[in-house]
Every structure is written in structure tokens, then in C-alpha cells.
Amino acid sequence: MRTWQVERRQRTRHLIELGGLVVKAGIVELTNDDRATIYGALLWIAAKLQNHEGSHTRALWAAKGKKAFDAERHKDQKSQLK
Template structure:
């Protein structure tokens, strides 16, 4: 496989993963898949990161994202226990 093909596949995978984050966050459903709204929100986020409050925003958002990933991991690894009806 040629170098440009490998790089193209890496880029494609990266873009798909980023799109998956938008879906995972619920943004697609919350915006009814309105691409202009999603882009506007991302542009607002980029402006916030460039501002004086950028470092603080990055810290808060990173922590929230880490918590979401941890919760998702926990949900995927926790076995579902079937309970009898009427029991808690």
C-alpha cells in the first residue's frame, strides 16, 4: 500500500472518530441533524478556547469528557443482572 493511501485511511478514521463523538454527545439528535447549528456550536467552542477563559474551559470540558468516557466504559463492562418481577 502506498504512503498516501495509509495517510488517507488514518485521516478518514480520525474524522469518523470525531463524528462519533458528536453523535455520542447527543448533539445530532438535539439539533435534529442541523449541520449549521452543529457548526455554529463548534465555532463558538473554538472562540471560547481562544479567549482568556480558554484554559479554564478546556479543563472543565476535558474533565466532563473523561467522566463520560469512564461512565460509558463502566456501563459496557457491568453485567446486566436479571431480576424477578416485583423485586428491587
């Protein structure tokens, strides 16, 4: 397989995973799949990360995301035991 094909597949997988996070967070349902609203929210996030408290904001959001991932993993493990 050519290098550009591998890179294209990696990029496609990355974009699909990011889209999955948008769905997983409930954003698609909450916005009625309104792309302008979703894009506006993402622009707001980018602006928050670029301001003087961006590193603090990033740390808070990272902790919240990690906690949610851990809770989901725990829930999945629990359901597999049944």
C-alpha cells in the same frame, strides 16, 4: 500500500471518530441534524477555547468528557458480566 494511502485512511478514521463523538453527545438528535446549528456550536466552542480563559475551559470540558467516558466504560463492563 503507499504512504499517501495510509495517511488518507488514518485521516478518514480520525474524521469518522470525531463524527461519532458528535452523535454520541446527542448533538445530531438535539439539533435535528441541522448542520448550520452544529457548525455554529463548534465555532462557539473554538471561540471559547481562544479567549483568555481557554485553558480553564479546556480543563473543565476534558474532566467532564473523561468522567463520561469512564462512566460508559464502567457501564459496558457491568453489562458484560451479566
